[in-house]
Amino acid sequence: MPRSLPMLQIALDNQSMADAFKSTRLVAHAVDVIEVGTILCVAEGVRAVSELKALYPDKIVLADAKIADAGLILSKMCFEAKADWITVICCADINTVKGALKTAREYGGDVQVELTGYWTWEQAAAWYEAGIRQVVYHRARDAQAAGQNWGEADISAIRRLADMGFKVTVTGGLALEDLPLFKAIPIHVFIAGRSIRDAADPAAAALAFRERIAALWG
Amino acid sequence: MPRSLPMLQIALDNQSMADAFKSTRLVAHAVDVIEVGTILCVAEGVRAVSELKALYPDKIVLADAKIADAGLILSKMCFEAKADWITVICCADINTVKGALKTAREYGGDVQVELTGYWTWEQAAAWYEAGIRQVVYHRARDAQAAGQNWGEADISAIRRLADMGFKVTVTGGLALEDLPLFKAIPIHVFIAGRSIRDAADPAAAALAFRERIAALWG
Numbered sequence: 356m357p358r359s360l361p362m363l364q365i366a367l368d369n370q371s372m373a374d375a376f377k378s379t380r381l382v383a384h385a386v387d388v389i390e391v392g393t394i395l396c397v398a399e400g401v402r403a404v405s406e407l408k409a410l411y412p413d414k415i416v417l418a419d420a421k422i423a424d425a426g427l428i429l430s431k432m433c434f435e436a437k438a439d440w441i442t443v444i445c446c447a448d449i450n451t452v453k454g455a456l457k458t459a460r461e462y463g464g465d466v467q468v469e470l471t472g473y474w475t476w477e478q479a480a481a482w483y484e485a486g487i488r489q490v491v492y493h494r495a496r497d498a499q500a501a502g503q504n505w506g507e508a509d510i511s512a513i514r515r516l517a518d519m520g521f522k523v524t525v526t527g528g529l530a531l532e533d534l535p536l537f538k539a540i541p542i543h544v545f546i547a548g549r550s551i552r553d554a555a556d557p558a559a560a561a562l563a564f565r566e567r568i569a570a571l572w573g
Numbered sequence: 574m575p576r577s578l579p580m581l582q583i584a585l586d587n588q589s590m591a592d593a594f595k596s597t598r599l600v601a602h603a604v605d606v607i608e609v610g611t612i613l614c615v616a617e618g619v620r621a622v623s624e625l626k627a628l629y630p631d632k633i634v635l636a637d638a639k640i641a642d643a644g645l646i647l648s649k650m651c652f653e654a655k656a657d658w659i660t661v662i663c664c665a666d667i668n669t670v671k672g673a674l675k676t677a678r679e680y681g682g683d684v685q686v687e688l689t690g691y692w693t694w695e696q697a698a699a700w701y702e703a704g705i706r707q708v709v710y711h712r713a714r715d716a717q718a719a720g721q722n723w724g725e726a727d728i729s730a731i732r733r734l735a736d737m738g739f740k741v742t743v744t745g746g747l748a749l750e751d752l753p754l755f756k757a758i759p760i761h762v763f764i765a766g767r768s769i770r771d772a773a774d775p776a777a778a779a780l781a782f783r784e785r786i787a788a789l790w791g
Contacts, residue, residue, distance in 0.1 A: 398619055400615060421641045424711070446663055450718065469641070472669070473666075473696065
């Protein structure tokens with residue numbers, strides 16, 4: 356796949372390694388990024404990262420640890436477990452962001468700021484200034500459950516982040532039919548979780564995402 | 574100890590169960606609350622909560638999961654593991670807070686909003702309105718490392734939270750000599766981590782905290 360296409364990430368929000376492996380066995384070949392979701396991190400701890408990287412060394416493995424503090428220690432734990440990318444939560448002190456980024460550079464990894472919940476454009480400018488180049492635009496799971504759909508406010512925020520120079524990952528109950536909404540924006544990664552994991556044929560669901568991405572961005 | 578005294582909480586920010594147990598063996602008897610720190614959560618997963626509650630059933634066990642999303646699932650995982658209290662991070666969507674609180678009520682537990690990093694008084698009012706009664710005022714570890722000390726801004730924020738009706742836990746590199754700063758405020762819980770865990774005699778350090786608390790608030 357050409358580099359300019361948005362990548363596809365599977366979010367493993369499973370509650371056990373066994374359950375996660377049931378998904379990755381079927382879809383790992385069809386995705387670019389394997390995400391150790393926060394739920395799996397809490398369920399199994401950082402061994403989830405090392406075991407998935409051991410199984411899939413050619414994939415980007417992302418630890419969605421949503422680091423809020425202790426940036427140096429938590430990022431080191433994740434990178435020692437062979438994470439390629441890690442996430443820091445948007446409300447973290449800028450020193451936490453800087454600490455995680457410093458560690459990432461030592462390990463040749465990268466840090467994404469996870470835009471779940473409350474954040475400001477002033478913070479976004481500070482992240483960029485600190486050296487952050489990846490953000491995750493996240494329509495909160497609990498906001499989804501409360502009935503909030505993708506809207507123009509999401510699209511314009513994502514465009515503004517891309518215009519600032521960020522590589523933007525988009526996630527939050529993303530279905531195949533949502534992809535055209537983002538067509539005019541150079542999205543870095545799309546995350547699909549339940550729409551792939553819970554599909555009758557997860558591999559086919561992942562390939563359908565790739566094909567739609569290629570058709571829209573190719 | 575009378576109920577009106579601030580309680581003492583030990584933060585277990587260890588990177589393994591074995592290391593955590595080295596601390597709890599020495600100090601569990603001298604504290605009211607045993608906190609499974611975020612670092613220990615990431616290191617070992619939610620089994621850290623169930624194992625510590627199994628060892629210390631008479632203590633309040635707190636899972637500092639700093640939940641940012643998926644409030645229903647993550648809170649259920651923590652309460653199923655027998656956590657008494659859990660934390661939600663301050664930037665979480667209000668629906669995440671409500672989801673965690675709903676689960677807490679089903680299990681007879683409670684939810685603390687963890688004030689690490691960026692938050693607003695408008696959010697604080699929304700948390701109270703949603704039913705939150707506990708907050709954790711947290712001087713960020715990375716802010717501490719950057720040289721920011723306890724100051725009048727901290728004290729007045731803590732007082733304002735208490736005046737709003739919150740039971741306030743105070744933490745963030747708290748040393749014995751910092752306690753008098755908070756004397757005029759009805760603090761709910763003081764958290765000590767490294768100042769107890771890394772002491773030459775951790776049990777004596779914990780008892781020294783209790784004595785100072787009794788002297789100041791008794």
